[in-house]
Amino acid sequence: xxxxxxxxxxxxxxxxxxxxxxxxxxxxxxxxxxxxxxxxxxxxxxxxxxxxxxxxxxxxxxxxxxxxxxxxxxxxxxxxxxxxxxxxxxxxxxxxxxxxxxxxxxxxxx
Amino acid sequence: xxxxxxxxxxxxxxxxxxxxxxxxxxxxxxxxxxxxxxxxxxxxxxxxxxxxxxxxxxxxxxxxxxxxxxxxxxxxxxxxxxxxxxxxxxxxxxxxxxxxxxxxxxxxxxxxxxxxxxxxxxxxxxxxxxxxxxxxxxxxxxxxxxxxxxxxxxxxxxxxxxxxxxxxxxxxxxxxxxxxxxxxxxxxxxxxxxxxxxxxxxxxxxxxxxxxxxxxxxxxxxxxxxxxxxxxxxxxxxxxxxxxxxxxxxxxxxxxxxxxxxxxxxxxxxxxxxxxxxxxxxxxxxxxxxxxxxxxxxxxxxxxxxxxxxxxxxxxxxxxxxxxxxxxxxxxxxxxxxxxxxxxxxxxxxxxxxxxxxxxxxxxxxxxxxxxxxxxxxxxxxxxxxxxxxxxxxxxxxxxxxxxxxxxxxxxxxxxxxxxxxxxxxxxxxxxxxxxxxxxxxxxxxxxxxxxxxxxxxxxxxxxxxxxxxxxxxxxxxxxxxxxxxxxxxxxxxxxxxxxxxxxxxxxxxxxxxxxxxxxxxxxxxxxxxxxxxxxxxxxxxxxxxxxxxxxxxxxxxxxxxxxxxxxxxxxxxxxxxxxxxxxxxxxxxxxxxxxxxxxxxxxxxxxxxxxxxxxxxxxxxxxxxxxxxxxxxxxxxxxxxxxxxxxxxxxxxxxxxxxxxxxxxxxxxxxxxxxxxxxxxxxxxxxxxxxxxxxxxxxxxxxxxxxxxxxxxxxxxxxxxxxxxxxxxxxxxxxxxxxxxxxxxxxxxxxxxxxxxxxxxxxxxxxxxxxxxxxxxxxxxxxxxxxxxxxxxxxxxxxxxxxxxxxxxxxxxxxxxxxxxxxxxxxxxxxxxxxxxxxxxxxxxxxxxxxxxxxxxxxxxxxxxxxxxxxxxxxx
Numbered sequence: 010x011x012x013x014x015x016x017x018x019x020x021x022x023x024x025x026x027x028x029x030x031x032x033x034x035x036x037x038x039x040x041x042x043x044x045x046x047x048x049x050x051x052x053x054x055x056x057x058x059x060x061x062x063x064x065x066x067x068x069x070x071x072x073x074x075x076x077x078x079x080x081x082x083x084x085x086x087x088x089x090x091x092x093x094x095x096x097x098x099x100x101x102x103x104x105x106x107x108x109x110x111x112x113x114x115x116x117x118x119x
Numbered sequence: 120x121x122x123x124x125x126x127x128x129x130x131x132x133x134x135x136x137x138x139x140x141x142x143x144x145x146x147x148x149x150x151x152x153x154x155x156x157x158x159x160x161x162x163x164x165x166x167x168x169x170x171x172x173x174x175x176x177x178x179x180x181x182x183x184x185x186x187x188x189x190x191x192x193x194x195x196x197x198x199x200x201x202x203x204x205x206x207x208x209x210x211x212x213x214x215x216x217x218x219x220x221x222x223x224x225x226x227x228x229x230x231x232x233x234x235x236x237x238x239x240x241x242x243x244x245x246x247x248x249x250x251x252x253x254x255x256x257x258x259x260x261x262x263x264x265x266x267x268x269x270x271x272x273x274x275x276x277x278x279x280x281x282x283x284x285x286x287x288x289x290x291x292x293x294x295x296x297x298x299x300x301x302x303x304x305x306x307x308x309x310x311x312x313x314x315x316x317x318x319x320x321x322x323x324x325x326x327x328x329x330x331x332x333x334x335x336x337x338x339x340x341x342x343x344x345x346x347x348x349x350x351x352x353x354x355x356x357x358x359x360x361x362x363x364x365x366x367x368x369x370x371x372x373x374x375x376x377x378x379x380x381x382x383x384x385x386x387x388x389x390x391x392x393x394x395x396x397x398x399x400x401x402x403x404x405x406x407x408x409x410x411x412x413x414x415x416x417x418x419x420x421x422x423x424x425x426x427x428x429x430x431x432x433x434x435x436x437x438x439x440x441x442x443x444x445x446x447x448x449x450x451x452x453x454x455x456x457x458x459x460x461x462x463x464x465x466x467x468x469x470x471x472x473x474x475x476x477x478x479x480x481x482x483x484x485x486x487x488x489x490x491x492x493x494x495x496x497x498x499x500x501x502x503x504x505x506x507x508x509x510x511x512x513x514x515x516x517x518x519x520x521x522x523x524x525x526x527x528x529x530x531x532x533x534x535x536x537x538x539x540x541x542x543x544x545x546x547x548x549x550x551x552x553x554x555x556x557x558x559x560x561x562x563x564x565x566x567x568x569x570x571x572x573x574x575x576x577x578x579x580x581x582x583x584x585x586x587x588x589x590x591x592x593x594x595x596x597x598x599x600x601x602x603x604x605x606x607x608x609x610x611x612x613x614x615x616x617x618x619x620x621x622x623x624x625x626x627x628x629x630x631x632x633x634x635x636x637x638x639x640x641x642x643x644x645x646x647x648x649x650x651x652x653x654x655x656x657x658x659x660x661x662x663x664x665x666x667x668x669x670x671x672x673x674x675x676x677x678x679x680x681x682x683x684x685x686x687x688x689x690x691x692x693x694x695x696x697x698x699x700x701x702x703x704x705x706x707x708x709x710x711x712x713x714x715x716x717x718x719x720x721x722x723x724x725x726x727x728x729x730x731x732x733x734x735x736x737x738x739x740x741x742x743x744x745x746x747x748x749x750x751x752x753x754x755x756x757x758x759x760x761x762x763x764x765x766x767x768x769x770x771x772x773x774x775x776x777x778x779x780x781x782x783x784x785x786x787x788x789x790x791x792x793x794x795x796x797x798x799x800x801x802x803x804x805x806x807x808x809x810x811x812x813x814x815x816x817x818x819x820x821x822x823x824x825x826x827x828x829x830x831x832x833x834x835x836x837x838x839x840x841x842x843x844x845x846x847x848x849x850x851x852x853x854x855x856x857x858x859x860x861x862x863x864x865x866x867x868x869x870x871x872x873x874x875x876x877x878x879x880x881x882x883x884x885x886x887x888x889x890x891x892x893x894x895x896x897x898x899x900x901x902x903x904x905x906x907x908x909x910x911x912x913x914x915x916x917x918x919x920x921x922x923x924x925x926x927x928x929x930x931x932x933x934x935x936x937x938x939x940x941x942x943x944x945x946x947x948x949x950x951x952x953x954x955x956x957x958x959x960x961x962x963x964x965x966x967x968x969x970x971x972x973x974x975x976x977x978x979x980x981x982x983x984x985x986x987x988x989x990x991x992x993x994x995x996x
Binding site for chain 1: 129130133134136137140141143162163164165166168169170172173175176177
């Protein structure tokens with residue numbers, strides 16, 4: 010299943026909410042946490058990361074990966090955290106609304 | 120861009136790692152290496168697209184914001200076209216004028232020479248308390264080795280002129296050839312364009328020079344059409360074939376800009392005066408070498424006391440940078456103009472400051488609104504900054520265009536002989552950057568500070584206030600008032616300076632030179648000294664020429680002369696019968712033919728003029744001018760009295776020939792009217808005129824008074840010369856009016872530039888007044904409405920507005936007048952010869968400024984007076 014336009018940024022922010030991660034780990038995490046439903050083209054992750062960096066929502070730093078290799082890590086800035094909660098609640102509302110519309114009306118099932 | 124590259128490399132590396140991680144994971148999950156790799160790549164997708172999109176984001180976001188700011192800024196500027204035009208105009212004039220003038224100063228004063236380290240070249244001079252500086256001291260050729268050997272002197276070089284006749288294929292032409300010592304080009308450190316320069320080996324061990332010549336660029340272009348084949352060709356110079364060994368680059372004009380350089384002989388018996396320059400030994404101070412030169416000078420003074428000031432002297436070294444042709448009057452007037460143009464730049468900056476201040480204060484409400492709806496402060500500041508920078512950059516661009524045009528105009532206006540022939544006047548990039556920087560800073564400082572102040576938290580106050588004049592903006596109005604007063608003061612000073620320059624010029628043009636400059640042609644007749652080696656030959660040639668020219672059609676009168684043609688001339692020590700000899704007294708000597716007074720139009724005051732026979736025979740009779748007549752005591756009649764001129768039997772210099780057994784006594788037979796013989800601005804010097812046959816220099820000046828256009832007889836005169844000697848050219852034809860014109864070009868230059876700067880300054884100040892008053896009116900609109908509602912009439916409103924102007928203008932005028940008077944004391948003696956302020960000039964300045972101030976305030980005042988009270992009361996912001 011492909012991602013909806015603009016949702017990748019939100020997913021990246023959400024992934025980073027639990028701590029810093031490098032690009033590959035972010036991609037992995039999104040796939041796993043969406044129960045493999047969402048297929049992130051790993052390549053599209055990088056423009057998204059650059060966009061978030063530019064907007065000051067995340068920061069990049071060099072660090073050591075689990076298998077002791079040098080990699081570039083990303084983490085949330087305070088603004089990124091704010092943005093995440095804002096966007097997340099918007100999504101919540103949005104998906105609830107969509108859910109209401111798509112769900113069969115209760116009186117009809119009765 | 121390295122940071123861009125670094126970032127790009129880092130992204131590549133990151134993506135590379137990403138894929139590696141994926142491959143490792145796949146391998147760990149049990150795939151083969153090849154499968155793992157292709158699966159990883161498939162999962163990642165298009166690698167280069169990912170990179171490209173990432174990079175696009177870097178550039179795009181950055182550019183997009185800038186673009187937004189620029190568009191917003193441009194829209195803002197377009198929204199208030201009045202502000203924009205005025206600010207741009209101010210910047211253009213300020214930046215352009217200062218850059219242009221400084222470029223000229225840089226070209227002619229700061230970097231006039233192409234020589235190596237010209238500021239380390241020194242020229243000896245003699246200073247005596249009685250005779251003010253004699254300038255660059257010349258030394259006889261035989262003394263040159265002695266100067267070279269002074270312990271503090273690292274190297275010395277010497278230069279002299281020689282009238283040189285070029286003969287051969289083309290028509291004969293005369294030049295001033297330049298003779299230099301063998302080390303000259305090494306000393307100056309300039310490389311040739313083609314071939315080689317003169318070298319020490321061009322002077323043989325016995326002191327005689329090799330027959331070689333190095334060409335000036337102009338000469339090479341003209342005679343050889345710039346052909347490199349010129350090297351090795353022969354030129355017949357003063358009957359000697361010389362081999363061309365090199366050509367100098369266009370920007371090299373040591374002592375000539377149209378001839379050539381030849382090696383000078385080393386001759387320990389030669390008395391020819393040389394111009395000597397030295398470079399000092401490293402670590403040796405100028406004072407030490409001055410002492411050493413003083414020793415040499417004292418010895419020379421013991422040998423030839425007449426060549427040195429009588430009351431003692433000391434030796435000083437002049438830096439070569441200080442003896443350019445642009446030094447002296449031109450230097451001080453350029454410095455003064457630099458100050459003037461600095462004022463202009465200041466006025467322009469004040470204007471921009473003022474406009475920015477008024478504008479940002481007026482936008483306080485807009486800024487507050489934007490902040491309150493959530494604009495971030497840094498973003499707002501960046502926007503305002505972009506706008507200021509945008510304005511300055513646009514103004515700067517216009518300034519560059521203006522500077523290019525103005526540099527050309529000033530350079531064209533500047534008299535040629537004040538420009539060192541090696542100077543290159545081009546727009547100076549550093550100055551341009553400087554004035555751009557200054558105006559940029561002004562714009563930012565005054566555009567941003569008020570913006571920052573009003574972006575502070577008290578939004579509610581600003582919003583409620585509606586820009587109707589809170590405490591803060593009243594303060595702003597005060598600052599603006601002072602700024603305008605400063606502008607007015609600066610323009611008063613500029614106007615006062617301009618009035619001085621104009622007065623100085625008009626005084627000069629009203630001076631009666633004492634002769635009639637109209638319809639008179641002057642030409643030089645340079646005889647090759649070796650062809651005309653005797654006094655008799657030179658005099659015979661002169662006489663035949665004079666007789667031939669006098670009878671040409673269209674010629675009223677003709678005269679030969681050296682000295683008094685019409686300025687300058689040799690000066691001689693003298694003594695008058697029956698008087699004590701004044702040791703340091705000097706008199707100008709003119710060697711003339713009988714028609715000299717008629718040709719130059721100088722009236723005879725007493726006695727008679729010289730007769731043709733007296734001149735031909737070389738009788739010892741003389742005319743004197745009125746100033747010289749005062750050398751005799753009051754009541755004494757100089758006519759028939761004798762005066763002794765040392766020059767007549769001791770002319771000095773091997774080129775000046777005198778009759779055998781010539782005595783120095785001479786009898787006065789007539790008194791001529793005074794002429795301004797030392798230049799228009801100088802006092803007349805005592806002068807004595809004697810028959811030209813008493814002294815024969817190689818070159819004489821021929822003056823021809825004509826009935827019609829003086830230049831129309833030029834060809835006939837040239838032909839007359841050819842008839843007498845087919846190889847004899849004439850040099851430097853010019854009219855007497857042109858010579859007189861040279862005397863006024865420099866004051867004219869001052870006047871033109873000063874008036875120009877003053878007019879610009881005045882215009883800028885007027886704009887400043889206008890902007891501040893109209894802003895003040897807008898600010899007080901509500902108040903004016905209230906007053907009108909309470910019964911104030913149009914006249915009352917006019918008075919309110921005019922009072923605002925009067926306050927500002929009066930303060931500015933007062934400061935400006937004090938400043939002008941203080942400055943005038945400083946500059947009067949340096950630049951504007953005799954002119955000084957008078958009441959009329961200052962009153963004129965005050966009047967001009969008041970009228971301009973009133974005019975500038977008239978529009979806003981009328982607008983205020985024409986207001987409908989209801990509209991005014993409703994007016995917000």
